[in-house]
Amino acid sequence: MSVSVLGVRHHGPGSARAVRRELERLRPDAILIEGPPEADALVGHAPGLEPPVALLAHVPGAPARAAFWPFAAFSPEWQAILYGTAAGIPVRFCDLPAAHSLAEDPDGDDGPDDPGASGGPDGPGGGDDADGSGGPGGGEGLLRVDPIGALAAAAGYDDPERWWEDVVEHRGDTPFEAIAEAMAAVREGHEPDAREARREAYMRKTLRATLKQGYGRIAVICGAWHVPALTGPLPPVTADNALLRGLPKVKAELTWVPWTYGRLASWSGYGAGITSPGWYHHLFEAPDRPVERWLAEAAAVLRDEGLAVSSAHVIESVRLADSLATLRGRPLAGLGEVTEAARAVLCEGDDLAVELIQRRMVVGDRLGHVGDGTPMVPLQRDLRDQQRRLKLKPEALDREIDLDLRKPLDLDRSHLLHRLRLLGVDWGTPGQARGKGTFRETWTLQWRPEYDLGLIEHAALGTTVVAAAARRAIDLAGGGTGAAEAVSLADLTSLVEQCLLADLPEALPGVLAALSAKAALDTDVTHLMAALPAMVRAHRYGDVRGTPAEGLAVIVRSMLDRICVGLPVAVTGLDDDAAADLLKHVDAVHSAVALLTDAPATTGAVVERADAPATTDAPASETAAGGVSPRSRWLVTLRGISDRQDLHGLIEGRLTRILLDAGELDDPAARMSRAMSRGQVPARAAAWVEGFLAGGGLLLVHDPRLLALVDGWLTGLSGDQFTDVLPLLRRTFGAFAAPERRAIGQRLRSAGRDEGAREQDVDERRAAAAVATVLSIIGKAAE
Structure with missing residues (x-):
């Protein structure tokens, strides 16, 4: 029996190529990879995925407790998975189960400080903490010196990242034995903290179990920091069992989700982030002449933006990058050298052009993809079907679309984006529509990996996006939670508007009922004035979008009646700030009333001014058949208030102007x-x-x-x-x-x-x- 422990840097292109070659040489019977063992059943889906992707672990009913383990094409673990699945070799994860790591107290020293930190301490480079803790909250007993920094300093380097790239990533033949010896020397005398000790104990437990099952050749791929804990004389089984006994546990569910290169720069899962995933992807895909290929691609990016970049520029930039690497004693020009060469030659010192290369190439806009066979909650699957039907492909970069709501396809797109916003999935951000028509919308689309977690969070609300959004609207209104008192009138009016925009007629009766009850109890006229414009817009949307909103007109008229009754009292005794604030509400209500139809009200008495009969100052537009239009009712109220002597000057002047523009002053x-x-x-x-x-x-x-x-x-x-x-x-x-x-x-x-x-x-x-x-x-x- 033989066990080969390959210490790697997570998301290291050189390590990824070296692991693949080493596995082909070793031909192991089983492969163990650092990660949550609950994901063993998901390994078979890997060949059908397009990285970057991530394992998502979450607690049902508490999606805020979640963790991600991201993989890129240049991740050593991903290459090991692809090799094992292609060769028919069992691939298992050997880290502490997500059921334990997600159950740890987030406020304690041993718990993850954020959803992405549950992976714990890991190998060198790639954004790990100096002590290898892989993120904040590392606990006690950690090494005070960065192990890679110490090795780099011993080699005469002032940059640990550059040392690791020169010694490991740029070599093409990662010296796993030398890495193991170096880590053993650095870890000598190190006492791991509780979290790190438990993780390494579980790794050893998994290794022992795999050996006991009769596998003769086992390959373990893990962060280089853990290699000494898995090689040499292992601690007694009883000691590891004691560390793992009594750990808190929750039910955890795992699946694959798409990831982005931009998110690879953050702490997550392994506790390793990289700031230049696009550069590392290039190093992995172009092992020969990577500098020449990179700068040629940078020139193409600049040309696409209309900048004049010739082949001579590329040649000179390659020479400059190689010269800088030689002066600095590097075996190959790294990202620093090629960036300086691009800045000086290709961009001619223009920082904006350098930023363009940074955004397009160094980070990249790649978004992963998971296949239809990947386990998903029904809500995720329904969204994927709708994205395919509506031809809305999720992308990592911002993309602006203009929708003409008179077209059925665009109207369906608008409904979907509004429904997702109700579910907290802000895939689309509405912008200022071009043109003045109410049938146009402008959206900026950008997909983020955490939106999958949001869909999982709301999976219990329904199996489709429309059903989940409707249930969510009812819950927000208080119909499903019994907490209607905690919802403000402005929130309810906004919710009505969202229901109409999202085409949720099944949710409207419950939301309107909650709104009507809230409006009847609210005695603050400023609250009513703040809520009315949204209600009028909602009524109008119901007309132009063909969305039925029975009962909405009655509520609007009732709110306007109460505003007209309460406004004369509200304008009394105002200081400058209060007058300016009230004036904003007056203008908003006046603009909203202009959108209402002039059909006279059929119920309720006419609301007259407090200090004069309606027949004296009623506007000319008032009907004589027993009812008044909303506009007439509103102008009657303003006319009565404008004649008072105790008004603030700002209020009186504005009311005079409104009445003048309305033709009510001679x-x-x-x-x-x-x-x-x-x-x-x-x-x-x-x-x-x-x-x-x-x-x-x-x-x-x-x-x-x-x-x-x-x-x-x-x-x-x-x-x-x-x-x-x-x-x-x-x-x-x-x-x-x-x-x-x-x-x-x-x-x-x-x-x-x-x-x-x-x-x-x-x-x-x-x-x-x-x-x-x-x-x-x-x-x-x-x-």
Whole structure:
């Protein structure tokens, strides 16, 4: 019997090639790989997967407790799996089971600090901590010195990563025996912490069990740090059993999920991350002339962006990279050398071009793929079927799509993306649609590996995306949890809008019922005003998308009625900040009311202003047949409030402008004159001007009377008064568009010239007597 322990660097291209060659030479009967043993049944799916992929372990019912073990094409473990499955050799995982690692207390010294840290300590390089702990929370008894750093320093290197690449990755023939000896020397006297001790004890337990089953030649692929713990005289079986006795345990489920190269740079599973997965993939795929091939590909990337890069640039950059490697004593130019060469020659010092190479090539945009035969929850499988049907391929890089909702395919795409957002899977982020039509949407798509975990988390809600999203909406509304009191009115109105956007008619009755109950109990008019715009949009979406929303119009009318009743009280006694905040709600409600149809209400009394009968100030658009439109009801309320004397200047000015634009005021100049009279405090007058002109400055351009009133009030202020109101005026006029400010200035200049001309137009005959009198007073004779 023979056991060969191959110490590797996780995600090391040189180690991956060396492991494959060593396995072909050893021809083992069994292969043991560092990883959770619950995944043994998933090994057979590996040939049908497209890396990067990851093993996902999670606790049913508690998806937040999860861990990932990622694999790339250049991962030594992945190459060992492919070799074993192709040769018909049993491949088993030998690390501590996920059932134990996920059960550890996250707040204790022995538990994982994040979902990706449960893999624990591992080999050198690739982002491991200096003590080999593989992430934060390593516990006690750890080595205080980075083992690879110590070896690199002994070899005269100041960069442990560069030393490992030169000695191992760039050689092409990883010296496994030398690595084992080096790790044994570094670990001499090292006492592992509790987590590391348990993991290595379980590795030895698995190794003993494999030997006991009669396998004569066993190959173990693990992080180089663990090699000394698996070779030489092993501790007694009783000692390892004592370490593993009584470990906490949970039920863990595992599956394969797609991964991305961008996520390989983070801590996960093995506790090893790499910052340049695209570069390592290149080294693995191009073992001959890798520098030349890399820089030629970089030139192609720059050419695709319209940059002029010739073959001469490539030749000179290769020479520079080789020269830098020679000067630094490296056997092969590494990423640092090729990046410096690309910056100096290909990019000509342009940092943006270097960043493009970094994003496209050094990290890469590769997204893995798992086959249909891979174990999935029904929700994942349904999403995959819909992605295929709707021709929406998940990709790692951002991709922007424009949807025309009049087309059935685009409408279905929109429904799917909105449903996924309800499930917390933000594959698509909505953006500002191009054009003004309500039938257009713009989305930015980017798939992230953790979205699979989100689908698993909500798998209990339904077997399809539409069923799970509907159940999720009902639960959020409180219908399935009994926690409706904890949901705000704004949340419920937003949820109604999401249900309509996602086309979930089966969820709408429950959500609307919760909304109606919440709106009936909420006495804060600002809450109602904040909620109404979303409700009106939801009503409108139900029309343009063909989504039935029975009962929504009744709730909208009821909320508007209560707003009209409560607003006169809400505008009383406001300071500057409160007035500005309320004004935002007033503008939002006014814009929302404009989207409602003008069909008169059939139920309920007309809500009139508090201080005057409706027949006095009712807008001309009010019907005489016993009902009023939403717009009329709203304008009646604003008209009644605008006549009050206790309003904040900002509120009064804005209401005056709204009523003027709605055609409900015949002489706005009279109101402005009163607001700017000498009896008013200048600060209040300035606030009135700010509110009145908040809709834009064109009104002053086209109405000379209003412009003259503002100009006369402003020029009549004293120096101190002008200084006090200047910030408000600057904020008001600074919000105007540049053409509006220019037109106002031209109007004022023209008015000044006209006034000067009038002053010069004097009747000399009538003025002669007055001139003679003045001259006699001052003692001068008339000429």
